[in-house]
Amino acid sequence: MAAGAASGGSATTDTYKEARTWLLLPAWVTLTILTLAPVGMMLIYSFLTKEFRGGVIWEFSLAAYDQFFFDRGLFGDDPAKIEWTYILIFWRSIWQAGAATILSLVIGFPTAYFIATRPESQRPIWVFLITIPYWVNLLIRTVSMKFLLRDNGPFNDFLLSIGLIDSPITIVNTNFAVQLGLFYSYLPFMVLPIYAAVERYNFSLSEAAADLYATKWVALRRILLPAVKPGVIAGCILVFVPSMGSFLAPDLLGGAKNFMIGSLIEEQFKGNAGNWPFGAAASMILLTMVLILLMAYARQQAKAENAEG
Amino acid sequence: MATAKSAKFDIKSYKGFKAITLLCLFVLYAPLLVVTIYSFNASASLTVWEGVSLRWYADVFTGPESEKFKLAARNSFVIAIVAATVSTTIATLAATGMVRGGKFKLRTVSFGLISLPLMVPEIVSAVAILIFFNSIGFDRGIMTILLAHIAFCIPFAYLPISARMQGIEDSYEQAAMDLYATKKQAFTKILIPLMMPGIISGFLLAFIVSLDDFIITNFVKGAGVETLPTAIFGAVKQGIKPNIMAISTMLLGVSVVMVTISYFVSKSDNTK
Amino acid sequence: MKNLMKGSAAALALTIGANAALAEGDLVIYHWFEYMPQELLDKFAEEHGVNVTLDTYDSNEAMLASLKAGALGTYDVAVPGDYMVSIMGGEGMLDTIADGELKNKGNIKAEWADPSFDPGRQSSIPYQWGSTSFAVNRDVYQGDINTTDILFTPPAELAGKINMLDGQGEVIAMASLHLGIPQCSSDREQLKALNALLQDAKQHWVSFNSDTAKEVLVSGDAAAGQIYDGFSAKAREEGANVEYAFPTQGYVAWMDNVVLLKDAPNRENALKFMDFLLEPENIAAVTNFARYNAGVDGVEEFLDPSLATQPENNPHADAGPGVFIEVCTEEVQAVYDQIWTNLKK
Numbered sequence: 007m008a009a010g011a012a013s014g015g016s017a018t019t020d021t022y023k024e025a026r027t028w029l030l031l032p033a034w035v036t037l038t039i040l041t042l043a044p045v046g047m048m049l050i051y052s053f054l055t056k057e058f059r060g061g062v063i064w065e066f067s068l069a070a071y072d073q074f075f076f077d078r079g080l081f082g083d084d085p086a087k088i089e090w091t092y093i094l095i096f097w098r099s100i101w102q103a104g105a106a107t108i109l110s111l112v113i114g115f116p117t118a119y120f121i122a123t124r125p126e127s128q129r130p131i132w133v134f135l136i137t138i139p140y141w142v143n144l145l146i147r148t149v150s151m152k153f154l155l156r157d158n159g160p161f162n163d164f165l166l167s168i169g170l171i172d173s174p175i176t177i178v179n180t181n182f183a184v185q186l187g188l189f190y191s192y193l194p195f196m197v198l199p200i201y202a203a204v205e206r207y208n209f210s211l212s213e214a215a216a217d218l219y220a221t222k223w224v225a226l227r228r229i230l231l232p233a234v235k236p237g238v239i240a241g242c243i244l245v246f247v248p249s250m251g252s253f254l255a256p257d258l259l260g261g262a263k264n265f266m267i268g269s270l271i272e273e274q275f276k277g278n279a280g281n282w283p284f285g286a287a288a289s290m291i292l293l294t295m296v297l298i299l300l301m302a303y304a305r306q307q308a309k310a311e312n313a314e315g
Numbered sequence: 316m317a318t319a320k321s322a323k324f325d326i327k328s329y330k331g332f333k334a335i336t337l338l339c340l341f342v343l344y345a346p347l348l349v350v351t352i353y354s355f356n357a358s359a360s361l362t363v364w365e366g367v368s369l370r371w372y373a374d375v376f377t378g379p380e381s382e383k384f385k386l387a388a389r390n391s392f393v394i395a396i397v398a399a400t401v402s403t404t405i406a407t408l409a410a411t412g413m414v415r416g417g418k419f420k421l422r423t424v425s426f427g428l429i430s431l432p433l434m435v436p437e438i439v440s441a442v443a444i445l446i447f448f449n450s451i452g453f454d455r456g457i458m459t460i461l462l463a464h465i466a467f468c469i470p471f472a473y474l475p476i477s478a479r480m481q482g483i484e485d486s487y488e489q490a491a492m493d494l495y496a497t498k499k500q501a502f503t504k505i506l507i508p509l510m511m512p513g514i515i516s517g518f519l520l521a522f523i524v525s526l527d528d529f530i531i532t533n534f535v536k537g538a539g540v541e542t543l544p545t546a547i548f549g550a551v552k553q554g555i556k557p558n559i560m561a562i563s564t565m566l567l568g569v570s571v572v573m574v575t576i577s578y579f580v581s582k583s584d585n586t587k
Numbered sequence: 588m589k590n591l592m593k594g595s596a597a598a599l600a601l602t603i604g605a606n607a608a609l610a611e612g613d614l615v616i617y618h619w620f621e622y623m624p625q626e627l628l629d630k631f632a633e634e635h636g637v638n639v640t641l642d643t644y645d646s647n648e649a650m651l652a653s654l655k656a657g658a659l660g661t662y663d664v665a666v667p668g669d670y671m672v673s674i675m676g677g678e679g680m681l682d683t684i685a686d687g688e689l690k691n692k693g694n695i696k697a698e699w700a701d702p703s704f705d706p707g708r709q710s711s712i713p714y715q716w717g718s719t720s721f722a723v724n725r726d727v728y729q730g731d732i733n734t735t736d737i738l739f740t741p742p743a744e745l746a747g748k749i750n751m752l753d754g755q756g757e758v759i760a761m762a763s764l765h766l767g768i769p770q771c772s773s774d775r776e777q778l779k780a781l782n783a784l785l786q787d788a789k790q791h792w793v794s795f796n797s798d799t800a801k802e803v804l805v806s807g808d809a810a811a812g813q814i815y816d817g818f819s820a821k822a823r824e825e826g827a828n829v830e831y832a833f834p835t836q837g838y839v840a841w842m843d844n845v846v847l848l849k850d851a852p853n854r855e856n857a858l859k860f861m862d863f864l865l866e867p868e869n870i871a872a873v874t875n876f877a878r879y880n881a882g883v884d885g886v887e888e889f890l891d892p893s894l895a896t897q898p899e900n901n902p903h904a905d906a907g908p909g910v911f912i913e914v915c916t917e918e919v920q921a922v923y924d925q926i927w928t929n930l931k932k
Contacts, residue, residue: 019485020417022498029412032405033429033469040466041431044443048435058917059674060655080782080925081775091932113342116335123327130515131578138570139343140523142350142563143547149555149799150346150353153362156808178808179794193343194523198516199475205512206482209327222329236481240474243430244520251436254529261794262753265931272438272530276648278755279924282442289439296434297427304423360825362806379625442656449657534653538615538642538661549620549643553877554801554821 045293052286060280070287092270092288096295099267102181102256103249106188107196110245113189114196115238121197122204133201136194144191148258151190152178155259184260188249191256195244203237204230239303247296267292347567354560361555371561384562387541390457391526394542398464399472399521405465406472406517407510411502414480433470440467441534448535455537463535464525471524472517479513480506612637614856617650617665617848619643622715624876631863637856647671654680660850663857669842669911670756672711673704677914681710682847688858691865699882704911705844712861713882715873716842718899718909719757722819722829727810732832733905735765737811739788746791750803750812753795755927756912757813757839758785764837764910771915778919782926789930804829815841816899817878831899837907842882 022029052070054062077089121132139147154161155177162174177183207230215225231238253268262269267288274285353361357368375381409429413422432440444463445455453459487509488501496504507514529544536545547559612635620643632639644650647668654665659680667675675681684692695713705711723732728744736742738761741749751758762784763770768777796803801818803809805827814822819831832838845864851857864870870881871889880900881890894900902909915923 019415021485021488022411022415022502023417025498026412026416026419029408029416030425033409033412033473034425036405036466037428037431037469040444040462041435041440042428044440044447045431045435047446048439048443058920059678060652080778080922080929082921082925091928094932113335113339116329116332117339119329120332120336128578129512131574133512133516133519134570134574134577135340136343137519137523138567138574139347140527141566141570142347143544143559144527144529145544145547145555145798146350146559146563147346149361149802150349152799152808153349153806154345156806158807190342193339195471195520197339198520199478202475202479202513202516203482206479206509212327226329234482237475237478240478243433244471244474247430247433251434257753258796258799261796263789263792263795263931265928268436268438270928271436273927275438275442275652276646278648278920278927280648280651281924285439289436292436293434300430300434301423301427304426308418308423358825359821360805361802363826365826380621382625442652445653445656445658455658455661533645533649534656536642538617539640541620541643545643545645546620548645548798553621554818555798 048286049290052283052290054283056281056283058280060275060282062282067283070281070283073284074287074291095265095270096267096292098264099250102184102188102266103246103252105185106192106249107242107246109185109189110193110196111238111242114193114241115200118197118200118237118241119204122201122207129201129205133198136197140194144255145258148187148190148255151186152259155183155186178259179261179263181260184256184266187255187257187259188245188252191252191254192245192249195248196241199240199244200234200237203234203240207233243300247300250292250296347563350560351564351567354557354564356557359556361557361560371557372565374556374558375561375565378558380558383541384543384546384558387543387546388562388566390540391542391544394457394460394464395522395525398461398468398525399518402465402468402521403472403476403514403518406469406476406521407507407514409469410473410477410480411506414477415485415506429473430470432467437528437530441531444531445534455535455540457537457540459535459537460532460540460542463531464528467528467531468521468524472521475516475520476510476513479510479516483509612856613640613853614638614664614860615640615642615662615852616860617642617644617662619645619666619843622666622843622873622877624872627869627872627876630869631860634863635856635859637853637859651675651678654848659848661852662848663851663853664845664860665848666714666843666845669702669704669840669844670914672844672846673914675846676705676710680849682849682851682854683709684847684858684861689862689865691862694865694867694883694885696882696884699842702842702911704842704914711844711846712865714843714845714864714870715877715879716840716882717816717879718833718838718840718902719752719813719815720819720832720834720838721761721811721813722804722822722831723811724804724807725828725830732811732830733834733903734832735761735834735836737832737834738813739765739784739791741791741811745811747793748810749792750794750796750800750809751792752800752813753797755923758930759923759926760839760910760912761813762788764834764839764907767836770910770913771919773916773919778922778926782929785926785930795931801825820878820897820899833902833906835905835907838909840909840911842911 051062053066053068055065055067055069057063074092075089076086078084078086121129124132153159157174157176165171166174211229212225215229216222251268253266253272256266257269271285271288273279274281354371355367355369356364357370358365375384413425448455448459488505491501491505492498527544529548532542533545614637616639618641628639628641631637642662644653650665650667651671651674692708695708699713701707721738723737723745728742730742737745738749759781760770762781766780766784772778793809794803800812800814801822804812804814804822805825816831819829822829845861847857847861865883867883867885868889870883871886874881874886874894875891878894
């Protein structure tokens with residue numbers, strides 16, 4: 007515990023307590039007007055009656071939530087059963103986003119660590135190198151990625167030519183391709199926060215620990231990881247949460263045979279359905295889920311601080 | 316190479332981390348290699364090679380749509396730079412308030428508010444913001460895109476910045492203040508420089524988020540305002556053409572030149 | 588950082604300035620990107636002394652959502668597809684063009700003068716039209732392709748290698764043609780059959796891609812794919828050995844139309860613009876650029892000769908009818924939505 011605090015596990019202090027309100031005010035104002043107000047409006051929309059082909063009629067209705075949770079058959083007049091379709095879609099998205107987050111962490115952590123241990127003057131260049139690919143439009147990047155990975159594309163050709171495989175591996179249009187699409191969309195969002203945290207780490211702590219525990223890997227797990235936890239968590243949030251609503255890259259690579267939450271909601275606003283209240287309701291359910299997760303994390307962190315203080 | 320020699324004893328270096336980093340860069344850049352190569356394709360195809368040609372570069376500069384693409388590229392960059400700058404500033408202040416502001420009741424709520432743009436699917440934000448702008452009589456244009464992007468970018472800037480700040484003990488600022496520095500000085504002269512890697516990370520993430528945003532931009536942009544993503548996605552009636560790849564390659568060229576320059580600048584700094 | 592901000596503020600001012608330079612006569616067009624040659628817009632602006640602003644959208648539905656969210660009243664004309672004209676008409680988003688307001692209205696080809704989606708051309712004029720069918724890679728499959736079986740009960744060579752458009756309208760219309768049932772039928776047995784057909788056919792489909800419908804055929808990721816006529820022609824030009832099918836069961840036709848929007852801020856100029864696009868020479872320039880078909884008499888002499896022989900423009904004698912996607916009632920649309928969700932859940 008003491009080591010965690012000393013190495014800056016979560017150095018929350020009250021240095022600027024008096025200025026707190028002023029420091030937070032710009033964020034509060036901007037986000038209240040530009041995000042909270044629109045979200046509040048969507049919350050209201052989710053309880054209104056749908057207008058055919060988009061829009062809402064100002065009449066209270068629970069139809070959107072009913073559609074989400076109850077299955078009334080193809081024509082809407084069977085006895086209500088529990089609707090698994092949307093729960094399945096949500097589950098798929100959570101699962102894919104989780105897998106993509108783990109993939110990003112496994113690749114992103116060592117990368118961030120490696121960058122943070124370069125000579126100080128070179129670090130910004132490495133950081134820049136990680137973000138440059140994202141100057142190119144997502145659609146173009148993903149189409150090119152698909153080109154590389156397809157059955158008779160360069161990647162498979164290479165593996166075949168060195169004799170590692172006998173027949174091409176199918177990657178495009180699989181579940182793995184969906185995760186790859188998410189991973190590829192959000193990798194820097196994992197690397198940069200971890201880098202920002204590790205860069206600050208005091209390595210003499212690891213040295214001391216390594217003397218005691220003898221192996222570097224133990225030092226990594228016991229000393230470094232707790233110290234840079236805020237960065238790791240920030241990275242995981244930045245990959246996982248947007249991944250849940252994302253669909254463009256995963257649809258292109260994965261073939262769009264199954265709805266992700268994002269494409270389901272998009273369909274309600276931009277597709278033939280034009281069912282705004284249902285799109286709003288699905289968004290609110292997604293939002294509630296993620297919010298509960300994040301709030302639980304924030305509270306648990308606050309508790310940990312209380313215990314320390 | 317100096318690191319390789321002492322790797323065995325160097326607590327900092329882990330076997331395999333360098334390999335993973337190179338793999339990571341390879342994954343990130345391999346598709347860009349394809350983009351670069353096919354931007355020189357003589358064919359109108361994105362995937363079938365027909366020989367080397369500069370026709371798509373000529374198209375970018377002299378083609379019938381060149382003016383629109385130039386304007387779109389300029390809009391994209393201006394919006395991304397302004398949105399990233401403003402949102403990074405807001406996020407830095409907010410992070411200071413959250414991490415250096417002691418315990419307060421609204422902290423959990425504030426964290427939820429700051430993360431909110433991440434949680435709302437983009438299409439929902441897009442429709443909601445558009446209805447909102449219309450209901451308050453705000454004309455759509457570059458300003459509406461900018462406002463929407465600023466709000467959307469805040470969490471992307473905030474999270475790396477606050478992660479960094481949580482790693483900085485306040486003993487530095489305390490020491491400065493013991494030496495009669497004001498709080499303002501402690502903030503600008505001590506904390507901000509220590510925060511730089513976090514701030515740069517936040518800025519770069521906000522920048523790429525804004526630069527690549529399509530869904531929200533598509534809804535809040537006004538007549539005549541085009542950004543690169545809306546131009547690219549809007550071209551569905553004609554299909555994607557390699558001129559997009561030429562533009563992308565030039566963007567990459569610009570950024571690589573910038574990195575190279577900063578590399579040599581930093582190298583000369585080192586030798587001092 | 589300070590300099591950076593200063594620089595970007597200056598650049599921002601420049602950008603805003605560029606857009607603010609408005610002349611007296613304005614016209615605001617809501618259009619697809621790259622669907623109209625810039626020279627033609629310049630020509631119109633010059634001939635009529637009108638300052639033209641173009642805004643773009645990427646799908647009919649996105650345009651509708653944007654107009655519904657409050658953008659109506661900021662645009663003069665838009666270019667929706669056939670079914671969308673009828674939806675917008677039903678929503679009261681279109682203005683009526685009185686008799687005699689368009690002096691070139693008589694130029695509209697007789698077959699397009701009274702379409703089902705806008706009887707009597709009250710609010711619209713034809714822009715471009717074509718078809719949505721499917722193309723098959725002839726290296727992979729040499730048999731008869733002029734049947735919708737290719738998509739729904741494909742031969743072994745094509746099974747598992749078919750790309751569908753990621754759009755409810757196109758997929759369900761094609762499935763209805765395959766079953767020989769009317770679109771928007773409210774008959775429960777027919778709707779169940781439709782649901783069952785799609786459920787069963789899904790196993791043969793490798794992906795749903797609209798944005799890259801052409802690329803998957805060119806790269807060989809898909810051996811057959813639902814596709815717009817113009818994209819099929821482009822795929823062929825790019826070297827894919829694909830043939831565009833005109834199934835005997837019929838195929839989907841589409842037509843984009845210039846509509847006069849309600850509350851158009853520059854109604855006069857909008858009408859001038861529509862008249863301009865009814866001149867054969869002008870609309871032929873669009874066709875030569877976009878490579879679809881015009882709906883105006885007398886364009887032939889201005890057209891690129893290669894367009895006339897393009898196989899995508901010349902259905903064979905046994906081809907079924909080209910049908911527009913119909914606009915269903917709310918009840919049937921709700922079932923369609925359910926079927927679509929079932930398909931993609």
